[in-house]
Amino acid sequence: MIVKVGIPRGLLYYDYIPLWKTFFERLGAEVIVSDATCKQTLDHGLRVTVDDACLPIKVYFGHVMNLCGRVDYIFAPRIVSVERRSYICPKFMGLPDMLRNILTDDEAPKIIDTCIDLSKGRGLVDGVLETGRHFTRDPIKIWWSYLKARSELIRYRKAVLAGQLPEQALTKKVMNHEPAELSVAVLGHSYNVYDSYTTMNLIKKLRQNNVAVLTAEMVPEPYIERELASLDKKELFWTLGKRILGAANYFHKAQRVDGIIHVASFGCGPDSLVGEIVTRQVRRAQDIPIMELNIDEHSGEAGILTRIEAFVDMVKWRKGL
Numbered sequence: 001m002i003v004k005v006g007i008p009r010g011l012l013y014y015d016y017i018p019l020w021k022t023f024f025e026r027l028g029a030e031v032i033v034s035d036a037t038c039k040q041t042l043d044h045g046l047r048v049t050v051d052d053a054c055l056p057i058k059v060y061f062g063h064v065m066n067l068c069g070r071v072d073y074i075f076a077p078r079i080v081s082v083e084r085r086s087y088i089c090p091k092f093m094g095l096p097d098m099l100r101n102i103l104t105d106d107e108a109p110k111i112i113d114t115c116i117d118l119s120k121g122r123g124l125v126d127g128v129l130e131t132g133r134h135f136t137r138d139p140i141k142i143w144w145s146y147l148k149a150r151s152e153l154i155r156y157r158k159a160v161l162a163g164q165l166p167e168q169a170l171t172k173k174v175m176n177h178e179p180a181e182l183s184v185a186v187l188g189h190s191y192n193v194y195d196s197y198t199t200m201n202l203i204k205k206l207r208q209n210n211v212a213v214l215t216a217e218m219v220p221e222p223y224i225e226r227e228l229a230s231l232d233k234k235e236l237f238w239t240l241g242k243r244i245l246g247a248a249n250y251f252h253k254a255q256r257v258d259g260i261i262h263v264a265s266f267g268c269g270p271d272s273l274v275g276e277i278v279t280r281q282v283r284r285a286q287d288i289p290i291m292e293l294n295i296d297e298h299s300g301e302a303g304i305l306t307r308i309e310a311f312v313d314m315v316k317w318r319k320g321l
Helices: 013-026 039-048 055-067 095-102 124-132 139-161 166-171 202-208 221-229 239-253 269-285 301-319
Strands: 004-007 030-033 073-075 078-081 110-112 115-117 182-187 211-214 259-265 290-295
Touching: 004 013, 013 030, 013 124, 013 139, 013 166, 039 055, 055 095, 078 095, 095 110, 115 124, 124 139, 139 166, 182 202, 182 239, 182 301, 202 211, 202 301, 221 239, 239 259, 239 269, 259 269, 259 301, 269 290, 290 301
Parallel strands: 004 030, 004 073, 073 110, 078 115, 182 211, 182 259, 259 290
Antiparallel strands: none
16 A cells, blocks of 8 residues: 655745655655645635744645545654744644644544754755655655655756746756846745745746746755845844845845845744845845835735735836837
8 A cells, every 4th residue: 555645835935846746756656746725725724723823834824724534644753943943833743733723633644843953963865764764664765765755846946047937847847938128036935936826826927027036945045144244233034034135135235136025924933023124135235126015815916916916016117118
């Protein structure tokens, strides 16, 4: 009997899905990814989470509910730190515990809650190898599965660096677009930027307006580190926030974009701080426009579409188009 492993299409899904999917499949498991986010996903998440949970957590729980009854395991790692002296959101740390609080049925899928905490010497490799022991006791098979999965993750990240969006990089289909009049950086956590439902198809609508879209994942890591080193605030404690801030500085200083849109979840503390730093720096220079786009479960498509169109019109006006 083939073991079925469910991977929710939320939170760090767009950062690591090629690694985990390939790893599980190499170990002989069938990987089932939850369906794309829709209204039903969010409704399910709203029913089982507390009111003060942020939108990404609510969406993630909705994806977990989508997998229930379809899989034997749900992969929900406890991610604390993936780089030294930096951390992920505290809600990520308690994710497996919150899931166990709602998956109380005897027939509910078991949770694989591998801990990844580089601050305590437990890096990604340690987490992967520990996870493999759920499926086999053969260390050689686990190690070779990891090597294949790592090469797939490297290929995926190179494709995104080259300008492909995650869904394109995952399907290995290169999509050519007509030369655009403008380029805009859409910055935010990957689970906000790339989820077309929660952002009301932001990227698609920008492209329909003849705008090329660049994201933080398209900036090489050395460039991000270089930009962070030039800041007055030397130590930023959130890995995801550092990526956004470094990418914003890079796009701005290198004059790679005609405008910046920062996508943030309403009620997210790190998002509010990082967004404020980015906004102040760009507005101080007064050379390109920037827009803060806050999203939550009450966001309406008409309002977001109006703001996007107004922002694009303003950028075109400044460029004389």
